[in-house]
Amino acid sequence: MKQYLKNTWIALYTIFVGMKVTFKHLFEPAVTIQYPDVKPPLPERARNRLHVNIDDCIGCNQCMRACPADCIDIETVRAVPGDEVGTTSGGQKKSLWVTKFNIDIAKCCFCQLCVFPCPTECIYMTDVYEYSEYKRDNLVYQFSALTPEEVTEKKEKFEVFMAEKEAAKLAAAKAKAEAAAKAAAEKKQAETKKAEPKKEDSNDSKENKTEQ
Ligand code: SF4
Ligand code: SF4
Numbered sequence: 650m651k652q653y654l655k656n657t658w659i660a661l662y663t664i665f666v667g668m669k670v671t672f673k674h675l676f677e678p679a680v681t682i683q684y685p686d687v688k689p690p691l692p693e694r695a696r697n698r699l700h701v702n703i704d705d706c707i708g709c710n711q712c713m714r715a716c717p718a719d720c721i722d723i724e725t726v727r728a729v730p731g732d733e734v735g736t737t738s739g740g741q742k743k744s745l746w747v748t749k750f751n752i753d754i755a756k757c758c759f760c761q762l763c764v765f766p767c768p769t770e771c772i773y774m775t776d777v778y779e780y781s782e783y784k785r786d787n788l789v790y791q792f793s794a795l796t797p798e799e800v801t802e803k804k805e806k807f808e809v810f811m812a813e814k815e816a817a818k819l820a821a822a823k824a825k826a827e828a829a830a831k832a833a834a835e836k837k838q839a840e841t842k843k844a845e846p847k848k849e850d851s852n853d854s855k856e857n858k859t860e861q
Pocket of ligand 1 (some may be wrong): 659674700716717718719720721737752756758759760762763764
């Protein structure tokens with residue numbers, strides 16, 4: 650009986666101690682938040698998901714070269730005469746089509762080294778940190794604004810332009826070589842003509858000597 654009463658007292662005492670802690674927190678301000686409905690404020694320079702304002706990208710590749718994790722993949726195509734690529738918000742004229750601008754955020758170590766060298770400040774960290782995916786492929790973000798058809802068109806246009814440029818270069822070289830050959834032939838002809846009267850003169854003088 651004595652042991653029974655002792656056990657009952659210990660049980661009641663531990664419940665009282667536990668409830669004392671609970672009741673104490675009932676009257677204190679809450680420190681938890683209702684995430685994800687309520688988001689915690691982030692530090693000003695927090696590094697999260699990258700974003701590229703592709704309208705301002707000039708395709709200089711500086712971010713790609715700076716990335717230590719090799720997670721930026723950029724491909725550009727030079728604009729041909731007549732193409733209008735546009736200008737950046739800072740007024741810089743663009744001369745390259747950015748046909749591919751992928752960031753594999755799964756590889757990113759959030760070092761921010763790609764952000765600093767950008768001359769137009771168009772690649773930057775955002776406050777987005779909820780982007781988990783079931784497939785790794787979904788973590789490759791594509792920023793190019795061109796459709797696959799437009800990319801093919803730009804590439805074909807550039808190839809045609811280069812082919813025409815090469816053909817014009819070859820034609821100019823051929824014309825130059827022909828002109829040089831013609832000039833050399835004319836020079837040789839002129840020299841031959843000059844040499845002929847001298848020969849005749851020397852023949853005449855020989856004949857005169859024999860007669861004497
Ligand atoms: S933050 Fe660092 S690792 Fe991530 S893309 Fe930029 S340079 Fe590469
Ligand atoms: S450094 Fe800036 S402008 Fe140059 S390719 Fe990267 S994002 Fe574009």
